[in-house]
Amino acid sequence: MTIRVIIVDDQAMVRAGFAALLSAQSDIDVVGEAPDGRQGIEVSRTTHPDVVLMDVRMPEMDGLAAARELLDPPPGVVHRPKVLMLTTFDVDDYVYEALRAGASGFLLKDAPPADLISAVRVVAAGEALLAPSVTRRLIADFARQRPAPRKDPSLRLNGLTPRETEVLELIARGLSNQEIAARLVLAEQTVKTHIGRVLAKLDLRDRAQAVIFAYESGLVSPGA
Amino acid sequence: MTIRVIIVDDQAMVRAGFAALLSAQSDIDVVGEAPDGRQGIEVSRTTHPDVVLMDVRMPEMDGLAAARELLDPPPGVVHRPKVLMLTTFDVDDYVYEALRAGASGFLLKDAPPADLISAVRVVAAGEALLAPSVTRRLIADFARQRPAPRKDPSLRLNGLTPRETEVLELIARGLSNQEIAARLVLAEQTVKTHIGRVLAKLDLRDRAQAVIFAYESGLVSPGA
DNA sequence: CGGAGTGTCGTACCTGGGTATGAGGCCCGG
DNA sequence: CCGGGCCTCATACCCAGGTACGACACTCCG
Missing domain, CATH: 3.40.50.2300 (Response regulator)
Incomplete structure (x- = not known):
């Protein structure tokens, strides 16, 4: 051939x-x-x-x-x-x-x-x-482009506890506090507490900025 | 050598x-x-x-x-x-x-x-x-990974007017409504109107989901 | 000319989300 | 065993953000 x-x-x-x-x-x-x-x-x-x-x-x-x-x-x-x-x-x-x-x-x-x-x-x-x-x-x-976690933001991500990271990821998936609470079997207030800590630690204002951080740090990735 | x-x-x-x-x-x-x-x-x-x-x-x-x-x-x-x-x-x-x-x-x-x-x-x-x-x-x-805009969400993005796209991008940069209004020289209420339309057109619930959409559609990209 | 689309803004309302404060329980390491 | 993270939750407050409805101006086009 x-x-x-x-x-x-x-x-x-x-x-x-x-x-x-x-x-x-x-x-x-x-x-x-x-x-x-x-x-x-x-x-x-x-x-x-x-x-x-x-x-x-x-x-x-x-x-x-x-x-x-x-x-x-x-x-x-x-x-x-x-x-x-x-x-x-x-x-x-x-x-x-x-x-x-x-x-x-x-x-x-x-x-x-x-x-x-x-x-x-x-x-x-x-x-x-x-x-x-x-x-x-x-x-x-x-x-x-790929290195799993980028260094600048992702280092700061180390300051987060496992639970906080988990919550952050769900935020980055678009879930509301209620939905997160349901998913993790928690009281909504507990979710709020976690989020509050996440925002404070990462110096973010609201969940929208948290989503941005999640993408920029590589915690979540487009198409995944 | x-x-x-x-x-x-x-x-x-x-x-x-x-x-x-x-x-x-x-x-x-x-x-x-x-x-x-x-x-x-x-x-x-x-x-x-x-x-x-x-x-x-x-x-x-x-x-x-x-x-x-x-x-x-x-x-x-x-x-x-x-x-x-x-x-x-x-x-x-x-x-x-x-x-x-x-x-x-x-x-x-x-x-x-x-x-x-x-x-x-x-x-x-x-x-x-x-x-x-x-x-x-x-x-x-x-x-x-690269093809500039992905097709699935990005097609729906076509339904957005230029102004709406502009607003969406600023949301994806983490700006508040006030900041967006200042940046675009608008009344805050106008910004809200635009956002409302964006959310409706894209079937999203809040600005956090809008951020996700912006990343997933390629409107904005990590590291950019 | 009249209508559709876009962009602009106002008033009014409601709630989800973020903040503040406090507190109880668990587990680990010093 | 005691202090310190971590996780959990409650009560209370406030406001940014989202929704609903209406309005006016401009542009483009059939």
């Missing part, structure tokens, strides 16, 4: 080079080319490639917009190729946009030829691959 | 294999080995390698804990090696933990030898590299 590839890049030389490189592989067929995003979509819709090599910067319709169109096609279009983005220099706004859109990879054009070839295979197999510098950024971003 | 590497793995065979493989490279020196995390840290502290190859599963102290220790050392320890995690099979809880901890890469042991070698070089250069399957997960996670 050969891998069907199309190449979308505004520079004819680049297309020719990549095409030659990839065609030389026995398991890869270059089945189309296009000089801009719009035509790239056309070619993709007619040739149904497994992988689309897509340059980022192009006239008419840039690679990002084209990638979005291919990865989130209008109703009726069933074909969904993998998209491997290419760029000459690693401006990273593009990277994030492309990954958001669902691209399977992001390579720099100065990568070794062997890398490009293996990237095509990896992407065709449903996996993903990024240029090392991009990987580093993505990890950094991940680590920055 | 050669790259100084140590290998931490509980299987002597694996250590020997990797050591042989890497030592054969003119730009890589294997300067130490260790059979578990605790000793790995010891060796790292004495040999000061550029890169630590670290197995995930190990007796005594697992690779994750050891990685954390190396990447976020106690006061006084200045040396901070790059950590490249290795695993036999790609259980991904480990992956996320390792990346959170600040690891520079994550490879499967069944990767081609050439990949391991180039990975060491990439990591030593300050970049990062992941196994393709890991990359895919990370991207998927990124795309899932």
